[in-house]
Amino acid sequence: MVTSRDPEGTKKRILQEAEKQFALVGPYEASVNVIAEKAQINKRMIYHYFGSKEELYKAVLRKNLQKIYEMETSVLEKEGNIIDKVREGIKDYFYFLRDNPDYVKLIAWENIAGGDVAKVLVRENLVLGYERIERIYQKGVEEGTFRKGLDVFQIVLSINALCFTTFARKHILQSFWDSDIDKKLEERLEHICELILSMLTIPTLERK
Numbered sequence: 001m002v003t004s005r006d007p008e009g010t011k012k013r014i015l016q017e018a019e020k021q022f023a024l025v026g027p028y029e030a031s032v033n034v035i036a037e038k039a040q041i042n043k044r045m046i047y048h049y050f051g052s053k054e055e056l057y058k059a060v061l062r063k064n065l066q067k068i069y070e071m072e073t074s075v076l077e078k079e080g081n082i083i084d085k086v087r088e089g090i091k092d093y094f095y096f097l098r099d100n101p102d103y104v105k106l107i108a109w110e111n112i113a114g115g116d117v118a119k120v121l122v123r124e125n126l127v128l129g130y131e132r133i134e135r136i137y138q139k140g141v142e143e144g145t146f147r148k149g150l151d152v153f154q155i156v157l158s159i160n161a162l163c164f165t166t167f168a169r170k171h172i173l174q175s176f177w178d179s180d181i182d183k184k185l186e187e188r189l190e191h192i193c194e195l196i197l198s199m200l201t202i203p204t205l206e207r208k
Contacts, residue, residue, distance in 0.1 A: 011049050013039045019060045023102035026109040027057045027117075061110070061121050064103045071096055072132070082140045083201065087193050089133075090159055094189050097167045104167045130156065146200055155200065162192045 017038040021030040032053050036043035050056040075089045097104055110118045133152060140146030166173070166188055177184040 007049075010039075010041060010045060014041065014046055014049065014056070015060055015063060018056050019064075019102050019106070022057055022060055022109065023105035027054075027113055030057075032056075058117055058121065061106060061117060064100070064106065065121055067100075067103075068093070068096060082136065082143065082145055083197060085136060086197060086200065090163070090193050090196060091189060093159065094163045094166070094192065097163055098185065101167070104164065107164070108168055140200075145202065147202055150200065155196065158199075159192070159196055162195070166192075 014035065018030070018035050020038070021035050024030075030053070032043050032046055035056075036046055046053075046056060050059055071092050072089065075085060075092055078085065078088075107118065130153075133156060137146060137150070137152050137155075141148050166185070173184075174181060
């Protein structure tokens with residue numbers, strides 16, 4: 001059993017093990033006892049730092065959504081071609097889902113549970129990111145690169161759905177993809193990028 005003389009290290013370890021358990025069995029079935037055992041701490045430390053299992057679950061979701069917000073921010077604040085920004089944003093989100101399978105499972109469980117926690121946290125963490133995307137879209141319209149009158153929320157939702165479904169159903173897709181899975185994922189990513197950009201952009205010959 002690890003004693004807590006490193007509060008930040010202890011909280012990090014709790015969050016890591018809690019994420020694994022919540023992803024594995026969902027927010028209702030996850031056990032504080034199991035999380036404490038895996039984190040090698042007394043379970044009282046969980047209540048000390050997080051108050052309850054429900055607050056620990058919120059902290060796990062908040063941590064993951066913050067990762068997405070930070071990822072979006074790093075892409076959107078870069079200088080450069082506006083089409084490249086969109087492509088890089090899609091790629092970063094796609095790779096985030098690929099590299100964070102527990103997040104995909106957490107969101108799937110949250111949806112089954114009614115989405116009450118995520119509804120609040122998404123607003124807390126992603127509204128500013130959405131506002132940045134809106135500004136990029138408007139800049140693209142002003143440049144004559146993007147089509148006028150598109151619903152930015154629908155575009156973001158389409159990107160999310162296309163990327164997320166790929167990993168939420170990855171094991172099913174593997175039954176169709178009987179060759180190199182990494183190659184198939186790259187092909188899928190390229191298809192998503194081209195699909196979104198074809199909807200978003202004005203053909204080169206029609207631009208100003």
